[in-house]
Amino acid sequence: MQRGTCKLCHQDAELQLSHLIGRAIYKLCRKDEGDDSIVMTAKVVMKTSRQIREYVLCTRCEDLFNKGGERYVTSLVWRLRQGFPLLDKLQIALPIQREPDYRVFSGERVGIDTDKLAYFALSVVWRSGIHEWRTIGNQTTSVVLAAEDEERIRKYLLGETELPANVGVAITVCTDMASQVLVQPPTLLGNAGGYLIYRLLVRGIDFNVLVATAPNIHFLDLCCVRSAGKKIFFKDNSRITLNSVRHFYEESKLARNVCPKPFLRGS
Numbered sequence: 501m502q503r504g505t506c507k508l509c510h511q512d513a514e515l516q517l518s519h520l521i522g523r524a525i526y527k528l529c530r531k532d533e534g535d536d537s538i539v540m541t542a543k544v545v546m547k548t549s550r551q552i553r554e555y556v557l558c559t560r561c562e563d564l565f566n567k568g569g570e571r572y573v574t575s576l577v578w579r580l581r582q583g584f585p586l587l588d589k590l591q592i593a594l595p596i597q598r599e600p601d602y603r604v605f606s607g608e609r610v611g612i613d614t615d616k617l618a619y620f621a622l623s624v625v626w627r628s629g630i631h632e633w634r635t636i637g638n639q640t641t642s643v644v645l646a647a648e649d650e651e652r653i654r655k656y657l658l659g660e661t662e663l664p665a666n667v668g669v670a671i672t673v674c675t676d677m678a679s680q681v682l683v684q685p686p687t688l689l690g691n692a693g694g695y696l697i698y699r700l701l702v703r704g705i706d707f708n709v710l711v712a713t714a715p716n717i718h719f720l721d722l723c724c725v726r727s728a729g730k731k732i733f734f735k736d737n738s739r740i741t742l743n744s745v746r747h748f749y750e751e752s753k754l755a756r757n758v759c760p761k762p763f764l765r766g767s
């Protein structure tokens with residue numbers, strides 16, 4: 501432990517070694533993949549036991565994140581031996597909308613606590629926004645969040661406010677294997693005409709955190725907290741996931757201990 505100011509509650513406290521994507525998710529990956537997980541950065545793809553963790557939060561705030569969403573998300577994601585509990589649940593449920601390439605379910609009707617899914621996604625994107633997380637060597641991963649959004653999300657994460665009015669979270673349960681086996685830290689996908697999209701992928705659940713930069717955008721059709729019935733999308737997301745992986749493999753130096761392009765064969 502190390503003494504310092506907790507980035508969430510701003511109190512002076514003993515700080516924990518906080519994980520960017522949460523300790524519970526990290527433990528799950530370690531259990532499935534052995535001691536070493538594949539880490540992708542802009543410069544290198546390698547197997548490493550290096551964890552993305554640093555002294556950022558106090559014990560109380562770590563616990564808040566764990567109970568607020570991390571533990572719940574960990575119980576729903578794909579895992580090597582137990583399969584994918586959230587996907588299984590949706591496969592036997594009735595969708596509220598059926599389109600050629602996707603379906604939409606009501607989290608409320610299916611009995612999924614989408615508020616906790618949103619809390620988890622925001623806790624990870626916020627962590628990525630407030631700190632440069634060291635990955636391998638002197639490389640770091642982080643996203644840019646506007647100072648006022650960072651502060652609004654911080655208050656929401658502390659339980660002081662509701663979900664900020666200009667923020668939404670869209671959840672997609674992925675039916676493809678490529679999205680189910682991977683964990684990808686938050687990246688800023690870009691500006692979609694009045695709002696920013698931050699993407700985070702955790703073992704088959706694709707979280708899009710949406711932050712409006714123009715007035716009167718409330719994500720009422722997309723957000724798993726504010727949409728009618730609390731929507732959850734369900735689709736094959738392999739195109740998006742494989743594109744993001746392909747970028748890593750093509751741009752990065754491949755370490756010798758990584759099998760070349762494991763997910764790209766035949767694509």
Ligand SMILES: [Zn+2]
Pocket residue numbers: 506507508509510511557558559560561562
């Ligand atoms: Zn704290």
